[in-house]
Amino acid sequence: MGQRRSPLGVPELELLAARGWQALEEERLGDWLLRAGGGFTGRANSALVVGDPGVPLPEAVAAVARWYDERGLRPAAQLPGVQSRRADAAFDAAGWTRDEDVLVLTAPLGRPAEPAVPVDLSPTPDDAWLAGYRHQGAALPPVARRVLTSAPDVVFASVRLAPEPAPLAAVARGALTDGWLGVTAVTVAEEHRRRGLATAVMAALGRWAAERGAHSVYLQVTAGNAPARALYRQAGFIEHHRYHYRRGPA
Template sequence: MGQRRSPLGVEDLERVAARGWRALEEGSLGGWLLRAGGGFTGRANSALVVGDPGVPLPAAVDAVARWYDERGLRPAAQLPGVRSRAADAAFAAAGWERDEDTLVLTAPVGGPQEVDVPVELAASPDEAWLTGYRYHGDALPPVAVAVLTSAEDAVFASVRLAPAPAPLAAVARGVLTDGWLGVTALTVAEEHRRQGLATAVMAALQGWAAGRGAHSVYLQVVGTNTAARALYRRTGFIEHHRYHYRRRVG
């Protein structure tokens, strides 16, 4: 088993996660982190609302809007945990739309596990991996590669069940930050679901991370994805906190 998990509060874990999924451009508004990544993913294109923005909240909302307007992106904010409620109310008062909750789940990193599925790990994603990762069911935009590879100490897992040029059966991305393994981009091809591939990929990534001194793992799953939530619950994950996005209308 990995080391005992170091407890982190909501804001600290979100800062770890932000380093694991880096935007291509970052700025700050007091303690808030402003992120732009060419429009690819909400996490890389939203203001992370943690800490004090250093100005009154209505002014902070306006400043966030200007920052994204200057970059041709729809202004958005990520609001985690209960401490963001006052800021959430300020964005709501400005008419920004709220989306569904995303759950942040955590677990201790386990030791090496025997799996029957061959999982390959690589330092960068190849074309087969990029084709296998379906972001919200869609093919990736060109900017995706820069976002996926912007973090330090990342690894890309893939499962091939048939020789090339057959597509990969499953892919995922892992990144190690301050002893925390972040798992993202976990995608299993529809025809290969319910065959244990997600569990095998998770085991491979945790084994990789344990060998590098990781103590804990985190991941995000939307609240409506009941199948994924059940899978992670069975493998020992618990809810750490939730977040949601606000996006300006129009």
């Protein structure tokens, strides 16, 4: 691990993370960032609620709902940290439902150890990688490849333990933004879990980022994912903040 730097504030880190997982369409509502990505992932299809929307909160909530309705998407908002409580109350008052907490974890990035197994790194995800990453247990939609590759500096890690056409054992995605490595899409095939493969792909991504001058790493994990939280805690990650989604009436 490297020396821990002064952390970014919640809005700054969330805006940085938004650049590491970019939507296909973005528009500002004051300081809020409206994002649409064909319905693939909450992050790429929600309004990032940071700062001042420039209008009264009930009007901002209505404007967000209209923006997503116009695109045929269920309205959604991402509400990070304690600074979003007033906005959260406005979405609640409008009948938007609340999802579970997501933890944003950070750690300094030193020179990670050599991965315990060979990890392949590629600037684009091939079909095997896409098949290995099952977002929330489901096969990926066609738009997924565009969202996954929308950020300017990304890499895709994969572990193969058996020759093709056997599926990959583990995959992950890294995005480098202003010295921060964002780790996403960490997926280990069920039959290969508890063998250190998640640690291996994260080490490979860390080495890739360190060679490019990265100093810190962030990732997100749902509050209910106890095994992943334990893995990241052992790796030295600490909680930076939490966020949750609010979703408008379907």
